[in-house]
Amino acid sequence: MTVTPLAHWPADYPSDYAVVDVETTGLRSSDRIVSVAVELLDRAGTVTDRWSTLVDPRRDPGPVHIHGLTPERLAGAPTFDRIADDLAEYLDGRVLVAHNAPFDWGMLASEYRRLDTPWPMRRRLCTMALARHLELPIGDYKLATLAAHYRVRQLRAHDAVDDARVLGEIFRYGLHEAAGAGLPLPLTVPDSGSGLRRAAAARKRLPERAAVAKAPCPWTNPGRLDLAVGLVQGMRVAFTGDAGNAREQMERQATEAGLYVATSVSGKTSVLVTNDPGSGSGKNRAAARLGTPVIDEATYVRLLARVLPGTAVDGAAVRLPAPRTESEPTSRGGAVAEVAPVAEAAPFQAVVPPSAPAPAVESVRPPIRPTVRQVLVLQGRDEHGEGGRVRQLVLESGARLRINLTSTVDTVVVLPGAAADPRIARAQAFGAVCLTEAQWHASLAESPAPALDRTGADTATAASEGAGAGNLPRGGTIRLPGGANPGRWTLNASWAWDRPDEDIDIVAFLLDEHERVRGDSDFVFWNQPVAPLDVVALDASGPAEQTVTLELDALPRDVRRVVIAASVDGTSTFAAVGPIEIDVAPFQTTSFVRSVLDAATVERVLLLGTFYRHGAGWKFRTEGQGYEFDLAGLAGSFGVEIA
Template identity: 40%
Template sequence: MPSHRGWTLVDVETSGLNSRSHRVLSLAVVAVDANGRVEAEYASLFNPGCDPGPIHIHRLTPERLHGAPTFDTAIPQLHELLSERTLVAHNAVFDHGFLVEEARRASTTLPITHRLCTVTLARRLQLDVPNVKLSTLAQHWRIPQYAAHDARDDVRTLLEVFRRSLDLADNLGLQLPVVACGSTTRAYPDKVTRVPCPWADPGRYDRSVGLIQGTKVVITGPTSVPRLELARRLADAGLDVMNGLSGKTGLLIANPGVPDSRKLQGAREKGIPLVDEATALYLADRVVPGRLKSVPVIEVLSARVTAGRPPEQLPRRPWSGRRVLVLGGSHTEATTARARIVQLGATPAINLTAGVTHVLLLEGGQADSRLAKAQQRELPVLELHHLDTVSDADETSDQSSARNARASEQVRIPTLLSPGAVMDIPTDVTEFTVNVAWSAGHADDPHAVDVVAFELGGYGQVPSDDEFVFYNQPASPDGAVRLSIDGDREQGIGIDLTAVDPEIQRITVGAAVDGATFGDVGALSITVDATEFTVATAVLDAATTEQSMIIAEIYRRNGMWRLRALGQGYDDGLGEFAVLHGVEVEG
């Protein structure tokens, strides 16, 4: 945990979802001390000088914004409120991204060094809620909400949710998911952080037409303008700046005299047009308007269906509804116990959370500090023999009644997947996140785990290096796959099936650990979360030597999308793991 004066809670209302092209319309900030006591507040509307966007959501009409100050007037106040504090927001990457971009437009930076996402905190706590929307959490904590999507009221609601979450995390002994902000020091050479492009691909650059927004552009060799700045200027113009060359690349930028490279050779072979840096910037300043990507219409089915079956038809097993935390035992013993827990219909837990209903105690588990916390919460403590003596008759009437009540309420029950298990993704689920979490203990030096994804073509390889999504390239070219890092021990891969390029047949979600093995990390908890509910859960235990792992696959089969949980490990590090999927990793 970084040393700081306290927390700064932030909520923004914006003209759209892209921080590069949209603007902040309203901002509310509350600074609190380490104990959650309010020390300072700030709120303002801003005139963005552009279309305010979805007025039906935020109700900020041009008339309301007329006469309001511009965002740059808030910079001095924000410096004072953010300095030496941790930024807190609901979906923190969104609010943080907009603050960073607005500060950049004002030719300055803000003192944001760490952030905490209350969405991630809610997931870590495993509250008994169908989703982690702010309104849902407010209802769970019985916090009145007067004006949703009003920055002032949202930040007030957020403060109350955060205070209660802090208390519960402390009671459970859970570490808070605070992450450092800033550029990674592990970036591969010459990698440009990709920004999903909203414009459809117009194909190759044609000199007679001009450079059209959405054109896929690649840079190679030395440049006069620093490469990251050059990429930003091109992206701001609406061009799709990529790292790897492919058959869809529309333009290669290379200055005269650059050394011959694979990109230059590939451009010659594919007939890709070539211009120098100065020409590219000239064309970008005069870019031709493109066509926005279309969004397919998706038929929405009844929310009653869960993996194709209603709740009352799902098979019931003796421990259905339980969430069991395993304490003690060797790696192999704990792995075996968790596999048996899944067979019995329960969900294994890797942390002591609000959702844990039972503790399974193996040899040595008495020394685990979480046991005392569990006993304070009066959780039943099971022993190893309970795994072998349980039968259908052991199910309590309370558990049966609870499940029947959930079925009668038509609650969508997550599918519990064991390694290798496959399920059809429900037809009405087109956007979801594969969230990966590992033990959130008190280790001062947590293992460096990187969650990654590969968009794979028909031959099981990435079409180009740009379809490798990782910490330095957090989005795929089609914008369908995105990485989110909002916790020190959890990361997620967001997937939009409606945006997946037709040539992509499979999306592989994986992970790699640096300087250790997954035997050191321990079990991984997987949740596949749609906006309103959790689609599926799994717990994966790798063996002791693996440094990389395929966690899950999302693939096409007979016109349907399917999900497979895997847990297939490799002794390779991240670089070799990427090469296995067709990525060209430069040293």
């Protein structure tokens, strides 16, 4: 295939990523890390650095049959407190990328919490969520499946170093597919503190100084500062305390001079700049422990005026191979096939915003489009009723209704109020056709939707057979496979990326036979995201997507139902939010059943779905019932004590 440079790169994409994999003694937050590996990627997904280490957990290493790390192999490895500063230097200021990111994030955050040391990261991205957004033509979201899809060779599964390498390559492909489609990345801002901080972060209201982009330093690190020699390009410089000059300016000047601005002090740090070396800050303590040179601001400014040239780092650009499609051979050898560029759709009146220039990178081929039509309905702010009506017609036509624009959307129905929506131009750029409602109806008459496969089967038939049911209507039920032991399931809720500036909170209630919680710990929400024994967990940090994970096999017998709901924060209602898509699936697999709830207007809370015991097994029901009272009213109705 022909690989062509991207014309534009989304301006709001992050500039630096840290791809991370950890191996642990178990799956709970009380377990310990036995191995960690990091790959640093730049804005375009090119590897700029790597780091890894074994870690002595000071306990039994756990599932040796999985990670292969015996007590003998871990003997002599550093404990986490000895590697925490070095690791923080790689992580700080970057976006953590991981497969099932809440797990890696939680394990690392727990280790730093034990040391009473600030966790150095703010944002994360899960490659499972990215694969789901890209609608990849795969059967599940396991790392091995994604590796096979992108033709990335795995050498040692469950080895942190190899898993990080494989994941870095997978993420690079997904990053370019998302950029080519203009798709927002599923970035989340987790927070273990107060709900006020979580809400502020979601609204981007946290005061935050501008960070210097962590572009790879083109010079090798010459080591620690020698005052007799001075600063040399490639040195790693850290800052702490109140500086007389603006910190941002000092960091920017350091970068322009060829120095690397380190956000923590480690054995690789060349010098720490501070006007208060006795402050007792974490960087000062680390510098004292490691023997790192410390200078004041005035000395630093004087040295900065004559930085000596450094030794250049040799490096070569990485060329992206084509991801494998279902029609391509699995062999990695042979010539690269060429694919003709996608023809542009007919022009549609739209307003196209300016885009940031693309980095010098290459795009990958658009993914295979599914046989069932993928339809997005765009509406104006005052067209909620019309939008809901058209979306219902889309569902009835047998097409797959989409809530957000992805590269798999092939048809966009544009209502009059959305004629200037910038997503129209993006959809046309990767081959989607944009139609008015009248043109949509005409296209159905000319080319009826193809017969649906298993993912779009009739709901009643699928429910009776226990198969996946595609679109489950409001009030529809379906039996979960597995009988009394269905295993681990997820409910993912998503809504439009251009939603109003209010938070939407997903919550869960564990109810007994009397439709009441057994105690306040059975209420799972942003400030209490995990139920006892980790049987229900909430990842509630996304701007327009949140996920509930349920260990159905482990739920206590007196928990008969788990009700999942959504609540609008502030004064807004669900009329301003628009449709919410819920996607129910076994953990790490593609959708088992989907629903789109689009009837809410004045409601402030909305029941999404219920997992409930039925005979010897489990079922799921789509709810869609809304209420005008707030979340406190809903929680109180289930017996939660509201202070």
